[in-house]
Amino acid sequence: MSLIWGQLVATTGKTIRRPRTTIPLSRDRIEAHALELIEEQGIDLFSIRKLAERLGCQAMSIYNHFPSKAHIFDALMARVLGSIPIPDRSLTPAQRLREFAQSWRALARESPKFYLWLSICQWNSVAGTRFLSEMLACFYDAGFTPQRAAYGFRVLGYYVQGVATDESSGYANGPSSVDPIGAETLARDFPQVAEAHAFFTNEHFDNVFELGFGALLRKLELE
Amino acid sequence: MSLIWGQLVATTGKTIRRPRTTIPLSRDRIEAHALELIEEQGIDLFSIRKLAERLGCQAMSIYNHFPSKAHIFDALMARVLGSIPIPDRSLTPAQRLREFAQSWRALARESPKFYLWLSICQWNSVAGTRFLSEMLACFYDAGFTPQRAAYGFRVLGYYVQGVATDESSGYANGPSSVDPIGAETLARDFPQVAEAHAFFTNEHFDNVFELGFGALLRKLELE
DNA sequence: ACCTGAACACCGTTCAAGT
DNA sequence: ACCTGAACACCGTTCAAGT
Numbered sequence: 001m002s003l004i005w006g007q008l009v010a011t012t013g014k015t016i017r018r019p020r021t022t023i024p025l026s027r028d029r030i031e032a033h034a035l036e037l038i039e040e041q042g043i044d045l046f047s048i049r050k051l052a053e054r055l056g057c058q059a060m061s062i063y064n065h066f067p068s069k070a071h072i073f074d075a076l077m078a079r080v081l082g083s084i085p086i087p088d089r090s091l092t093p094a095q096r097l098r099e100f101a102q103s104w105r106a107l108a109r110e111s112p113k114f115y116l117w118l119s120i121c122q123w124n125s126v127a128g129t130r131f132l133s134e135m136l137a138c139f140y141d142a143g144f145t146p147q148r149a150a151y152g153f154r155v156l157g158y159y160v161q162g163v164a165t166d167e168s169s170g171y172a173n174g175p176s177s178v179d180p181i182g183a184e185t186l187a188r189d190f191p192q193v194a195e196a197h198a199f200f201t202n203e204h205f206d207n208v209f210e211l212g213f214g215a216l217l218r219k220l221e222l223e
Numbered sequence: 224m225s226l227i228w229g230q231l232v233a234t235t236g237k238t239i240r241r242p243r244t245t246i247p248l249s250r251d252r253i254e255a256h257a258l259e260l261i262e263e264q265g266i267d268l269f270s271i272r273k274l275a276e277r278l279g280c281q282a283m284s285i286y287n288h289f290p291s292k293a294h295i296f297d298a299l300m301a302r303v304l305g306s307i308p309i310p311d312r313s314l315t316p317a318q319r320l321r322e323f324a325q326s327w328r329a330l331a332r333e334s335p336k337f338y339l340w341l342s343i344c345q346w347n348s349v350a351g352t353r354f355l356s357e358m359l360a361c362f363y364d365a366g367f368t369p370q371r372a373a374y375g376f377r378v379l380g381y382y383v384q385g386v387a388t389d390e391s392s393g394y395a396n397g398p399s400s401v402d403p404i405g406a407e408t409l410a411r412d413f414p415q416v417a418e419a420h421a422f423f424t425n426e427h428f429d430n431v432f433e434l435g436f437g438a439l440l441r442k443l444e445l446e
Numbered sequence: 447a448c449c450t451g452a453a454c455a456c457c458g459t460t461c462a463a464g465t
Numbered sequence: 466a467c468c469t470g471a472a473c474a475c476c477g478t479t480c481a482a483g484t
Contacts, residue, residue, distance in 0.1 A: 024448090025448085047475085047476065048478090049475085049476075049477085057449075057450090058450055059450095059477085060450060060451080060479095061448075061450075063478075063479095064448055064449070065448095068477080069477065069478090070398070070401045074400050074401050074402070116343045117398075119342070119343060119388065120342065120343060120388065120398075121392070121399075121400075122392065122397045122398065122399045122400060123400075124399060124400050125403065125404060126404050126408070126412075128400070128404075129413050132413075132416055133415060133416045136415050136416060136419055137415060140415055146415075146418040146419040146421070146422060147422045149415075149422075150419040150422030150423055150427075151427070151430070151431055151434060153419075154389075154427075155431060155434050155435040157385065158382055158384075158385025158386045158388075158431075159381055159382045159385055159435065161384075161385035161388060161389075162380065162381025162382055162383070162384035162385035162388075165343065165385075165388070166377075166384075169343050169344070169345065170345070174344045174345045175340075175344045175345065176345045177297050177300070177344075177347050177348035178291070178294050178297050179297070180347040180348065181348060181351075181352045185349070186352065189349075190355075190356045192359050192363055193352055193355055193356045193359060196359055196370075196372050196376075199370045199372075199373030199374065200377070204374070204377075207374070208374055208378060211374060211378050211442070212378040212381065212382065212439055212442070215378075215438055215439055215441075215442035216435055216438055216439070218438075219435070219438035247467090248468090270457065270458080271457085271458065272456085272457075280469090281468070281470080282458085282469095283459085283460095283468075283470080284467075284468050284469075286458095286459075286460095286468095287466080287467055288467095291458080291459080292459090
């Protein structure tokens with residue numbers, strides 16, 4: 001009997017349990033703590049056992065709410081994609097696509113470690129399909145045929161996906177090389193990279209994003 | 224004494240070992256088999272122990288050649304990036320960038336499971352820097368300033384990265400949702416996605432790629 | 447219905463020992 | 466120098482048992 005779950009008190013030879021002092025488990029609480037743990041430690045160091053410790057329960061208790069670790073990740077995907085606001089339909093398709101792109105980038109910035117997983121998994125759940133559907137609607141509303149809508153989504157989506165991945169993993173969050181290149185080696189062997197280095201920083205993200213995104217929107221004749 | 228390593232034969236009361244029948248370990252052989260195993264089983268199911276079994280040795284023998292699993296992955300990154308051919312300098316910068324982009328996509332197609340890891344790790348090794356350097360050189364050769372070169376690389380790189388990630392994980396190789404959306408649900412709840420579905424297949428990759436890549440090259444005034 | 451402890455079949459890696 | 470077996474500290478998950 002763990003102290004975490006309450007105290008055993010002897011009264012008239014029987015033991016009764018005090019009301020629990022911890023919050024009960026729920027899918028919502030498990031998901032919230034899972035995301036927290038992932039952002040703190042990274043996806044590789046995340047484990048059901050650590051999550052249980054943080055929740056103040058045993059590892060196996062979590063299995064009463066999710067049948068497997070994969071189910072937890074599925075739920076996190078739905079939670080995170082579901083948090084993306086749907087732009088107002090009164091805006092133009094291009095404006096709505098811009099908002100989607102910024103939300104996508106924001107997601108990568110706010111949940112960088114989880115985003116790394118999100119960026120390589122298949123978005124073939126209902127939540128993933130809903131997100132795709134909302135973005136496709138912008139193209140259909142602009143009068144696109146299904147083919148042009150699909151092509152448009154793919155072209156813009158690939159670009160935003162690349163930007164977001166770098167924004168999430170570029171400087172600290174992806175697994176680093178075990179011996180990253182040093183400043184001296186960089187300056188000596190790769191002078192052109194060293195020269196351009198200042199323009200790979202975060203403060204250039206907005207400008208870089210706009211350079212490509214605007215060009216693609218205009219190519220698609222949306223702006 | 225495992226039979227894998229040789230046979231013990233009793234002669235005049237002593238045991239001698241027959242010459243080994245297996246190929247000796249080497250970094251090259253370990254790397255080659257590691258890539259094979261990753262492509263067969265996926266990065267999550269890859270393990271040192273399984274790799275050892277495939278190599279016909281004990282797990283710990285591998286540690287004579289690589290200090291850790293992370294070092295193996297570093298070596299695989301160098302091996303894979305190092306296999307990308309450097310386009311002939313007599314070509315125009317735009318032509319060379321097109322070749323780099325196609326090699327990048329080919330890598331994702333040929334090593335889709337490993338590519339998923341490559342796409343989220345930091346390219347801060349010497350091998351990663353060399354690849355970046357070669358692509359940056361195209362921009363410098365086109366007369367770009369360091370800033371425009373960095374912006375150009377980032378814009379094109381994000382796009383190719385997004386294309387390659389989808390080419391590697393889109394249809395089979397990334398972790399799937401534990402309950403993927405079914406065809407009926409798709410048709411009923413997401414008719415616009417269902418309509419566009421035919422244009423999300425692999426045969427459209429070349430056309431989709433060109434649509435965006437050409438637009439970006441022209442925006443950068445390289446074509 | 448929900449929670450638990452023990453167990454199982456895995457991991458990566460350390461260490462001391464063999465040749 | 467290279468290879469090994471046993472051990473350690475982890476995993477996700479199954480199962481039978483508790484309330």
